[in-house]
Amino acid sequence: MKRRQFIEKSGLAGLGLASMGSISFTDDFWKDAVIGHGSHQYKVDLNWGKLNSDKFPVKDCHEMVQDAKGRIILLTNHTKNNILIYDRSGKLLDSWGTEYPGGHGLTLHDENGTEFLYICDNNRHEVIKTTLDGKVIQVLPFPKESGKYQKAEEYIPTETAIASNGDIYVADGYGSQYITHYDAKGNIKNIFGGRGDEPQLFNNAHGICIDERDSNNPTLLITARQQNKLKRFSMDGEHLETIDLPGAYICRPVIHNKHVYLATIWSGDGSEGTGFISILDGDNKLISAPGGSTPTYENGTLNHMHQTLKIFRHPHDVCIDADENIYVAQWNSWATYPIKLFRV
Secondary structure (H helix, E strand, O other): OOHHHHHHHHHHHOOOOOOOOOEOOOHHHHOOOEEEEOOEEEEEEOOOOOOOOOOOOOOOEEEEEEOOOOOEEEEEOOOOOOEEEEOOOOOEEEEEOOOOOOEEEEEEEEEOOEEEEEEEEOOOOEEEEEEOOOOEEEEEOOOHHHOOOOOHHHOOOOEEEEOOOOOEEEEOOOOOOEEEEEOOOOOEEEEEEOEOOOOOOEOOOOOEEEEOOOOOOOEEEEEEHHHOEEEEEOOOOOEEEEEEOOOEEEEEEEEEOOEEEEEEEEEOOOOOOOOEEEEEOOOOOEEEOOOEOOOOEEOOEEOOOOEOEOOOOOEEEEEEOOOOOEEEEEOOOOOOOOEEEEEO
């Protein structure tokens, strides 16, 4: 068997690819390919989210969430339609939004049976709460009263997390790296973090979520993307734990059942055009990396990760449905639409 044929047939299991760099295949090949490792492997649909780009253009596909009806809601920073709403088959159901030129973070929260969206806008330096059809309910401007910011341009929010009591946590991942904790009405309760290399500080606090896998002890998971780290904090902002993911430049953590899923926007040395998906188990160990090298631990330390299959270009977010399929939104990927990974 020729070397190229062998790679195409066996490379997807993640074996022998570390020394070969990143491998690219044709669209036809991906129709039958299976990617990932161990218990979490997937078939690929590159065409799932494709639309008429004249009517429904996208720039960066930043984040995706699923509502109670099973609809997949995508946020893009194209102001012809900032929000695209799909069904699980990839059919477009609705679109709205022309006022979010820096649309970046998208969080869904169920508030006493009514769902709302929280949009982080980089350009507006604001967090905007809306209904699912786009009506603005609340706007959180830059937190001048915190004493950490002198002007709006210093504050570039990237993600929110909403607690069960309505408290709002905002990660300033592209600004001064603080986490601002508000009550449901928008009053500041606490601010912590900031820029730095110490455990309680951040270099690119890009994503945040509330970890309720231990229902008696909810905590915050916050990414330090440029440090290849996922950091755990108490709900009051005390640093509790750091999870090292060398070679993985992770975006926001998304928890489904007992697993943590993270789009990994760059990989290896942070090279242009790379990335994969990171999946952690209930013990926060990397167990599968669709598009990436096989996760291997030595003496409890994860070996350096890198892209092995050139299927993704800067994955920026993931959304997990009830069947554990993964929807992948990508940044800086030539205005491409989301990809769907079918769990096998």
